[in-house]
Amino acid sequence: MHPVPNEITQVYAQADELYSAADVSAAIDRMAEAINSTMGDRNPVVYSVMNGALVLTGHLVTRLTFPLEISYLHATRYRNETHGSSLDWRAFPMQDVKDRSVLIVDDIYDEGGTLAAIVDHCHAAGAEEVRVAVLINKIHDRKVRPDMAIDYIGLECVDRYVFGFGMDYKGYWRNAPGIYAVKGM
Numbered sequence: 001m002h003p004v005p006n007e008i009t010q011v012y013a014q015a016d017e018l019y020s021a022a023d024v025s026a027a028i029d030r031m032a033e034a035i036n037s038t039m040g041d042r043n044p045v046v047y048s049v050m051n052g053a054l055v056l057t058g059h060l061v062t063r064l065t066f067p068l069e070i071s072y073l074h075a076t077r078y079r080n081e082t083h084g085s086s087l088d089w090r091a092f093p094m095q096d097v098k099d100r101s102v103l104i105v106d107d108i109y110d111e112g113g114t115l116a117a118i119v120d121h122c123h124a125a126g127a128e129e130v131r132v133a134v135l136i137n138k139i140h141d142r143k144v145r146p147d148m149a150i151d152y153i154g155l156e157c158v159d160r161y162v163f164g165f166g167m168d169y170k171g172y173w174r175n176a177p178g179i180y181a182v183k184g185m
Ligand SMILES: O=P(O)(O)OC[C@H]1O[C@H](OP(=O)(O)OP(=O)(O)O)[C@H](O)[C@@H]1O
Pocket: 049, 050, 051, 052, 053, 075, 076, 077, 078, 079, 080, 084, 106, 107, 108, 109, 110, 111, 112, 113, 114, 115, 168
């Protein structure tokens, strides 16, 4: 058996809970209500940004009450580390979005380099409109494109490294049910 690193066990035990599972569920309810009332007639392609959006996407789409198609892409800037670098496209978007409405779903809008590249890609591919939904907006003044529209935001968080509900700490704890901040980060 491959042992779990001690650091991984410790990080969850020592983390600060920012939002409980119930808080997250209520936030997704609010996001879904807003999306249902603004995109119900758009027949969108919902693009889930792997890996972080895996958990949110599953919860969110079951609350959406209109026809939609689901696809995925994988773009990573953090590569299971806690600092971002250049964007690495690991699964390029494959669904044809020409003249389509697109809803990009991601777990966290941090510095925004990932979402900026994905939004630009969808526009370049001919999308009619591109909207963005994130569970967490991290509050700081390092956004790479401060005027980028984030249409649906679940929760805001302080400028700390967070994990849970899809977000990882060194590849682990995407399965944690709430949102947690790493001690000292
Ligand atoms: O706003 P940014 O500073 O660009 O950071 C946000 C992005 O970083 C995370 O992905 P990550 O690169 O960790 O890949 P992963 O989803 O596979 O963990 C997260 O899922 C977002 O996609």
